[in-house]
Amino acid sequence: MKDVIVRVADWYQEFSAIQAIRKSVFQEEQGLDPDLDFDGQDETSQQLIASLNGEYVGTARVRYLDDKTAKIERLAVLPVGRGYGIGKKIMEKAMEVIASKNIPEVVIHAQEYIKGLHQQLGFQEEGEVFEEAGIRHVTMRKKLNQ
Template identity: 45%
Template sequence: MQREIRVGRSESIYEDALTVRKTVFVEEQGVDPEIEVDEHDETAIHLAAYDDGEPVGAGRFRTLDDRTGKVERIAVLADYRDGGLGRAIMGRIEEIAREEGVDRLVLHSQTRAAPFYARVGYEQVGEEFEEAGIPHVEMRTEL
């Protein structure tokens, strides 16, 4: 088993990340496919995690302003959860954020995933809200 995370704006990385996102968000969680792909996909930096060349995880990063980056679309296929892959994707996003010159990261976590983000250093800010029909909370960390 050989795992790697590829990062960039290439079509191949995006397509592989999108395959994982569709499996997790659309098929598993019932998110409307029309809102899973949005205008930020064109400009974001995408991450795709692979196991023996097969896409098994995904993430997306974009800058919001001079200091702040946003973590989005973190997804890991069910068979690969709890194996450290999500943590590895988050670590790589923090590296990208530093390279891009931001020192604060924000994300909208599904409420059920908030404990994971807390374990990797994020704090909840504000109250629960709904996004794509799923309860979420905003979380932040300083780099």
């Protein structure tokens, strides 16, 4: 049995683990420039971290755009954690955290290949596919039940 835990991260104790996950997924796997990933927004965002059997394997951040909209960004799961629904669990936890702050809407820039996961969670695609950091993305939005 695989034990998956997703929770709000402790910035000071766990940011190095978050950095390592994002570096592995975005920079090493996808070839993203580190300056695009670590864009100065982490300190003002809420960070989530996921563990599988006690090992950190996934992360995402929530950035509050205004009092009505939050953006979930930097969703990343290490290869060792894939196939256990961890990405979905991170997204569900992020939406739970956002809803607890009475923010009614969530927006994401989903990598095109993973938009099906977000559709399963109730996100609606809007607009055209666009490139961000050389990767095809689509804007998706979801209204949260208040």
